[in-house]
């Protein structure tokens with residue numbers, strides 16, 4: 001606002017947000033190196049890098065809102081605040097997405113059609129466009145990220161970090177190559193980590209049969225086609241039914257396939273499940289593979305990577321698994337071997353990217369051994385407590401240690417147990433993927449030679465074709481973004497990160513893998529705190545999805561209601577770890593609130609004398625209302641600060657909203673108008689108004705950066721609000737003042753309620769006499785008395801001091817009536833009644849009418865005449881009384 005310009009009546013976010021964001025960008029203040037003043041404390045955080053697969057959704061918006069609040073709060077508190085942006089190449093997700101797009105364009109089997117190089121070019125082009133969209137959208141949310149430090153999980157510097165860690169782990173014996181039964185997605189044509197496998201409840205058929213008519217034991221399975229690869233039958237060691245067979249190897253002819261079945265005993269077998277005997281298929285089940293290693297069983301792979309039967313499946317070779325199953329069931333039926341088919345609930349394993357059914361099969365893969373001991377690399381920079389250099393530990397132990405000893409704190413706490421439970425069940429991590437988009441495994445082979453880390457000199461070296469699981473590179477994110485393995489100033493200053501903020505749904509995928517990678521490679525924790533937010537759902541608590549049509553697009557919301565309102569709606573009324581319900585109405589509601597703040601500021605700034613040069617003078621306040629609002633403000637500053645320190649964003653926002661709307665706008669602003677009628681109170685009232693507004697803008701800034709920065713311009717400060725100091729205001733609270741003012745509020749509220757109950761129109765003034773005792777002092781104050789009169793619309797206020805000292809208060813209300821208007825109203829009503837009477841008299845005097853009309857009608861008319869006469873009498877009496 002300038003002196004010549006009108007202060008706009010409403011806040012139009014569209015007119016301001018982009019301009020303000022650009023001003024911040026130009027100021028360079030998102031970069032901690034450029035922050036003013038001496039800053040000794042650090043605050044650092046990485047943005048969980050959004051995948052370059054699409055556009056920003058509400059889940060990202062929640063993350064950006066919460067993290068920006070954290071960062072702005074830290075910056076205003078004088079810390080070197082760094083929030084690092086970046087994007088994730090999301091290997092398998094991006095490749096799958098591009099494949100689908102290419103198929104839509106009519107390119108069948110894109111990988112084979114285009115070849116590695118051209119295919120990768122297409123993926124990179126898509127990733128780059130997607131990156132630009134996401135960055136643009138992130139800026140729209142007002143995120144104060146240091147774009148000069150932006151990273152990408154697949155760029156050169158990150159590749160250096162990936163190869164370095166891979167080599168370290170290989171040399172420590174943690175990374176190994178092995179033939180293991182892995183999760184195979186026949187559609188993605190890649191392995192998946194255990195936690196990339198999702199489960200779907202379905203109904204399956206459970207078949208009970210014998211391999212052949214001579215085989216002594218019946219077995220049950222939902223997948224008869226895999227039985228072509230069986231090499232054992234396992235039974236519980238205590239199961240008496242089958243004791244005599246243990247240790248034998250029995251030949252069987254299973255639908256024409258020659259099997260050699262060893263009868264083994266294993267504690268894992270449930271004797272009450274099915275027939276109590278388990279056909280063991282080492283190649284196509286991870287549990288069976290474990291039994292196979294223990295019992296030295298043969299692996300026979302009957303299903304291939306294309307999901308079809310292999311030559312090892314004999315006459316079934318080339319059939320799809322499903323066709324083979326149907327054929328086997330037919331043969332078993334013909335041979336009279338099928339004992340029963342039951343419908344059973346089945347927990348089907350599916351690919352988390354494309355939902356194809358997972359096929360477990362053995363494959364030569366790279367793994368990280370989580371239970372293998374190695375010699376710990378301690379950090380001298382920010383060492384982990386409790387483990388020393390060279391001490392023998394496993395990755396699992398490290399991951400447990402740092403959380404158990406509180407060197408990493410998780411909010412909300414209930415996720416600590418979830419974390420430990422996950423680690424207990426963690427198996428070796430399969431890190432190689434058969435896709436092209438990603439960090440290629442840094443391993444080169446030449447005959448029996450193998451080189452790990454970087455490309456060797458000489459000819460005939462062949463590089464491993466697989467790429468690494470995307471979580472391998474994002475697991476290094478807290479330190480690879482700071483320039484590691486180079487010893488940079490950034491790394492020295494900002495590692496470990498202060499906090500990791502992300503959705504609880506990626507606690508395992510990502511958070512735990514960062515803990516694994518960082519404690520191993522750096523000997524430090526990646527971050528000191530973890531804050532997990534909930535997922536965004538619709539009003540009915542359903543997941544948002546395209547098919548349900550309930551998706552709320554954050555960009556559209558920003559366009560309609562502004563970024564500030566969108567941010568507030570995602571933060572206030574939510575709690576960590578719990579899912580939140582969102583609706584457009586909620587966002588619209590917060591748009592009204594941003595407008596409310598605008599209007600409050602507009603009123604203050606356009607009614608006070610001089611804004612510039614205001615430096616919070618006269619903070620003591622002169623009146624009861626001044627002292628009360630300053631006391632309340634001091635309480636709010638303290639509580640909001642403490643809530644934000646404890647990551648209680650919603651509580652901080654609710655407190656601020658109630659203070660702004662109720663205490664400041666509804667009460668203090670109104671009373672300030674009364675105060676300013678007394679010339680000697682104008683300057684001090686203005687000072688309080690400005691001071692409260694100034695403090696409020698600072699407190700609101702992390703939540704609503706745009707509208708507060710825009711309003712801040714009116715204060716003529718040299719600094720932008722983004723780097724203003726966080727309020728540290730202390731007003732000695734006077735309890736007496738507080739009680740007195742609350743009492744004044746109470747009286748005004750009671751009178752207002754009385755008016756509402758008695759339907760007294762706002763313009764009508766009333767007379768009030770207050771009988772007072774103990775709290776009499778309140779009413780000696782002319783401002784307070786005037787406040788009652790103005791805020792409760794009282795014409796005459798009489799104070800009756802006759803009550804005893806310890807008497808509280810009581811009030812008597814008289815409606816003050818405008819006699820002229822009342823007479824007019826009564827006269828009008830009387831004349832109407834009299835006219836009616838004349839009419840009735842005339843009818844009753846007409847004999848022709850009375851003789852013909854039914855007696856009942858005549859009787860009723862006489863009654864009406866009597867009533868009307870009485871009413872006329874009463875009205876005449878009221879008129880005399882005036």
Ligand SMILES: [Zn+2]
Nearest residue numbers: 185188351354
């Ligand atoms: Zn898949």
